[in-house]
Amino acid sequence: MTHSIIQDEQPYELINKDSYIDHNQVSFQFNNKNNIQHLNEESTTSSSKLIEQALIEHISSIDHEECEAGDEDSFFVCDLGEVIKSIEIWQKYLPNILPHYAVKCNTNIEIIKLLSNYGINFDCASKTEIDTILNLGIDPSRIVYANPCKTNSFIRHANQSQVNLTTVDNVQELYKLKKYHPNCGILIRIITNDETAQCRLSTKFGCDLTTCINELLPLAKELDLDIKGVAFHVGSGAKDFQSIYTAIKDARIVFDEAISMGFNMKILDIGGGFERETFQESSKMVQIAIEQFFNTEFVNQHEIKFIAEPGRFMVANAFTLATHIIARRDIKDSQEVDAMLYVNDGVYGNMNCILFDHQNPIPYVLTHENKFYYNHQSAKNFSFSIWGPTCDGLDCVAKSSKLSHDVAVGDWLYFPNLGAYTSAATTQFNGFKGEAKVIYVNSASSSSSQ
Numbered sequence: 001m002t003h004s005i006i007q008d009e010q011p012y013e014l015i016n017k018d019s020y021i022d023h024n025q026v027s028f029q030f031n032n033k034n035n036i037q038h039l040n041e042e043s044t045t046s047s048s049k050l051i052e053q054a055l056i057e058h059i060s061s062i063d064h065e066e067c068e069a070g071d072e073d074s075f076f077v078c079d080l081g082e083v084i085k086s087i088e089i090w091q092k093y094l095p096n097i098l099p100h101y102a103v104k105c106n107t108n109i110e111i112i113k114l115l116s117n118y119g120i121n122f123d124c125a126s127k128t129e130i131d132t133i134l135n136l137g138i139d140p141s142r143i144v145y146a147n148p149c150k151t152n153s154f155i156r157h158a159n160q161s162q163v164n165l166t167t168v169d170n171v172q173e174l175y176k177l178k179k180y181h182p183n184c185g186i187l188i189r190i191i192t193n194d195e196t197a198q199c200r201l202s203t204k205f206g207c208d209l210t211t212c213i214n215e216l217l218p219l220a221k222e223l224d225l226d227i228k229g230v231a232f233h234v235g236s237g238a239k240d241f242q243s244i245y246t247a248i249k250d251a252r253i254v255f256d257e258a259i260s261m262g263f264n265m266k267i268l269d270i271g272g273g274f275e276r277e278t279f280q281e282s283s284k285m286v287q288i289a290i291e292q293f294f295n296t297e298f299v300n301q302h303e304i305k306f307i308a309e310p311g312r313f314m315v316a317n318a319f320t321l322a323t324h325i326i327a328r329r330d331i332k333d334s335q336e337v338d339a340m341l342y343v344n345d346g347v348y349g350n351m352n353c354i355l356f357d358h359q360n361p362i363p364y365v366l367t368h369e370n371k372f373y374y375n376h377q378s379a380k381n382f383s384f385s386i387w388g389p390t391c392d393g394l395d396c397v398a399k400s401s402k403l404s405h406d407v408a409v410g411d412w413l414y415f416p417n418l419g420a421y422t423s424a425a426t427t428q429f430n431g432f433k434g435e436a437k438v439i440y441v442n443s444a445s446s447s448s449s450q
Helices: 043-060 080-093 109-117 126-132 153-161 171-180 209-222 242-260 276-293 296-302 312-318 443-448
Strands: 075-079 099-100 121-124 144-145 165-167 185-190 226-231 265-270 305-308 319-330 339-343 362-368 382-388 397-401 410-414 437-441
Touching: 043 075, 043 080, 043 319, 043 443, 075 185, 080 099, 080 109, 080 276, 080 312, 080 437, 099 144, 099 185, 109 121, 121 126, 121 443, 126 144, 126 153, 144 153, 144 362, 153 171, 171 209, 185 209, 185 265, 209 242, 242 265, 242 276, 265 397, 265 410, 276 312, 397 443
Parallel strands: 075 437, 099 121, 099 305, 121 144, 144 165, 165 185, 185 226, 226 265, 265 305, 339 382
Antiparallel strands: 075 319, 319 339, 319 410, 362 410, 382 397
């Protein structure tokens, strides 16, 4: 018998699977404000309703008693409208800075196509990421090879593919570029203070100003390499916006030194680390620092362009993960949890972000006793620990989590805002499928039609 979801309210009309965004019809260019679709205040409501409809449709189509093995696997609902909304927010607060989407954050092809059609460029860190972009017919001039420490063969591949902009933070990399890609434009990556970032990067990449000015710039001059600018990254999920100000200040010092040595400095790459929730504050700091250290006269004189490498900012809010409860073990005499729940996704799958990105995905009840509870407001009176499907004890999604219902085997949970550093790092450990189905909706199209 087909499992159906009974709703407390009138059933919604299910989404049309063929009503996805037509990439061939998108002609937006990032620097054209008139072509950005305005997302009104109803966009959040529209997004929520479309996600709900997609969840209903997919779960209702599963015959939990007789379905094929894997039919009830976890799956994503992706709202492309949330990505478009991110683009609009960026355009509003940082219109003078061209984003290069960090492909490593989420390699979903539909997302990459959408971003490309909206004029967003790309930050790639490997041969595979470069090829992913080029195979979609995207011009190599729209790629920054933003990895300061590259494999020799990858540098040769970038040269052959006409990817002509990269980052460097050490002298050995300059020698490699001289040998394998001598005409490549180079951004010197400087170190930042990223101690408060969700994921620190300066422990691995970036040179200090002394090394940059006394070692890298003189050697680049000697090797006749093309230093084009400066790059930095304040850490993924940055919280200390003062570090942005300091990094831009340091970048101007490098610009002045490099210009005095005869380099044609034209690019400042402010990296990533931005989040939608704090973007108004972080972008304000960017603009304050640019106005102070890269004033209009200086920028016009040297024809300087500003770029960035946002990842999670573009996609984190666009993906909702639905997981099936496959087992439950009740815990007697426990003061912490009522039971242990086992779901069909975990830290070796799409919630690897718990280990790699220091995220804490928040679970919500999606279905219980054949009723649908997406976005349902009610008290969370039941305590559970939540575990992934593998046989590894490390595969723990939440040691203690409060849920609104006393869920059982066969119910579903959902985790919103899981678009960043999730599906891109899945594994097939223990034989479980790494890649999850993605259902696409577009609240931007829905909003514009209202």
